Amino acid sequence: MSSSYLADHVQTLKPSGIRKFFDVASQMENVISLGVGEPDFVTPWNVIEASYHSLEQGYTAYTANAGLPELREEISEYLRQTFTVTYQPETQVLVTVGASQAIDLALRAILNPGDEVIVVEPSFVSYAPTVGLAGGVVKVIDTKPENEFKVTPSQIEEVVTDRTKAIVLCSPNNPTGTVLSPEELEGIAAVLKKHDILAISDEIYVELSYDQAATSLAAVDGMKERTILISGFSKAFAMTGWRLGYTAGPEEIIQAMTKIHQYTMMCAPTMAQHGAIEALRNGNESVIEMKSSYRQRRNFIVKSFNEMGLSCHTPGGAFYVFPSIKETGLTSEEFAQKLLEEQRVAVVPGHVFGDSGEGYIRCSYATSLKQLDEAITRMSEFVQKYI
Ligand code: PMP
Known part of the structure; x- marks a missing residue:
């Protein structure tokens, strides 16, 4: 009799690195989440x-x-x-x-x-x-x-x-x-x-x-x-x-x-x-409206990261940016963990998307410009300590 009823290949399956983080964030107050990849808009x-x-x-x-x-x-x-x-x-x-x-x-x-x-x-x-x-x-x-x-x-x-x-x-x-x-x-x-x-x-x-x-x-x-x-x-x-x-x-x-x-x-x-x-x-008109809003947010967040000293290429699509955090000397897990604890901003450490994601964080900009602005202010304060 094996020590578990579970199939071997399921036992070795790791839970999603994104969810793990957000379960913690959801227990905290005053958190701005740039974490989960979903639109902030309500369905048309x-x-x-x-x-x-x-x-x-x-x-x-x-x-x-x-x-x-x-x-x-x-x-x-x-x-x-x-x-x-x-x-x-x-x-x-x-x-x-x-x-x-x-x-x-x-x-x-x-x-x-x-x-x-x-x-x-x-x-x-x-x-x-x-x-x-x-x-x-x-x-x-x-x-x-x-x-x-x-x-x-x-x-x-x-x-x-x-x-x-x-x-x-x-x-x-x-x-x-x-x-x-x-x-x-x-x-x-x-x-x-x-x-x-x-x-x-x-x-x-x-x-x-x-x-x-x-x-x-x-x-x-x-x-x-x-x-x-x-x-x-x-x-x-x-x-x-x-x-x-x-x-x-x-x-x-x-x-x-x-x-x-x-x-x-x-x-x-x-x-x-x-x-x-x-x-x-x-639905096309609604898509165009939402897209125009995402574009504006993308331009804002890319510029803000680069000004902060975290190099960030301009992504052509979706609603994510993937700035480098190598300049801080922290691992992406440390960066995300400390940022959440100290500044209450949730981001996803890049390594959850594969080894080549280490040294980066994923930030979703599917959130209002007001929230993005506040998140950037908090992140700048955080990053100043390291670079
Ligand atoms: N593919 C990619 C690249 C995604 O980012 C997602 C959702 N995060 C999905 C597929 C799954 O989308 P759906 O809600 O349609 O299952």
Whole structure:
């Protein structure tokens, strides 16, 4: 009899480094949080109303496993209009419980035990654990600050083996905010095509691209056939709590994902799907307004960090900055811990996003300018002691 009922691979799984920190912060008073990655806006009213109305009309049952046909059509239309990529709504689009579930399904649908998946770090905290849970092996690429944390084609070449099945890419990136240009995506695509590697392209922040038009890896020549596009409503439409995302890709893969989804989830929440239809039909103006506010906050916070003596590149998207704290001589964990204790500002230590995140902190600017201003005043006072 083993000493635990738990599966070995679950026992070794570490809890998310982000949550750990925020459980502590939530017990303290007067804390300004630049920690959790979610919009400070409430979901646009027309979306809330559409969801209410669906309930009033009695739409309280399961939907089709793959999601409401009207929603899949809207998603397909949105992808066609935005990126000029076409997906058949009936067979190539699946509505999921957040982008999170789509990532999990994609990995489970494609991985045999021991298959390798390239994860580009610093990265969103769920990629490496979900690869492991799906039986895959993570191959990390560490990106460099001097290259704005962008992965290069030659870095991919270096880690490819005959077991490489897929790469997870995220642009705009969490935690660095880095956006890959169409040319950079083409360079990456060439290596993926050469070695027959699938791309799981997490594009959840794509609408929050500030300096260039939103681009999708699936739109790069020859990539639609090998890209599992992941996106959702959480970020651009301020709908994190609605738990609604989607995936689009080659029929064989989307159908396999739908099979797993059918047995493990049935369908995404029905009322949220009704809200999402409205979001895609009439939500664009709200997205533009929120985006303009994020852009203003980004410019403020980047300038403030650089003035404080913490070097910070200007991220092209998402709502995070990733300033260096190396100048303080503290580790990122020490920095975040002391900053919380002494100045009551919560940030995320960079190492939770991978080893190459050490020496940095992630700050979300999805909070009001007033709060950001106060956070910066407190942080400046803190940083003065060290540099
Ligand atoms: N991908 C990235 C890069 C994220 O930052 C997040 C949320 N923090 C997700 C996926 C998950 O989003 P969802 O709420 O749609 O599950």
